[in-house]
Amino acid sequence: MEDFYYVYILQSEKDGNKYTGYTSNLPLRFEAHQKGKVNSTKHRRPLKLIYFEGCLSQDDALRREKYLKTHYGKMYLxxxxxxxxxxQENKE
Structure with a gap:
């Protein structure tokens, strides 16, 4: 599993907003988000990992990340x- 790149979606438990990113080491990257080491999410903690996909190349992961950030990608998700x-709605 070392040769995979992961596209992932985090959801802020603070404001409910989502963050989309990619990485070659999902556990390490998620830990960085949780510890506030990622500028774009440090003020939105705590975060939950709600979705991820594995890709065989970095180019594929970058394209998938870009797609998931579009209107159609958000509809897909x-x-x-x-x-x-x-x-989630039923829990509130």
Whole structure:
């Protein structure tokens, strides 16, 4: 699993906003987010990892990250995670 690149989605438990990124080491990158070492998410902690995909190349991961940040990518994620988000609404 060392040769994979991961596209991931984090959700802020503070404000509910999502963050999309990519990395070759998902556990290490998530830890950096949790410890506040990533500028774009340090004020949005705590964070939950709600989705990730593995890619075989860095180029594929970058393209997928870019797509998931588009309107159509967000629609895809909404449908893909529909039961997750429905469960979130029922908990509140």
């Amino acid at each position: 909404g449908n893909r995670l529909k039961s997750y988000f429905t469960g």
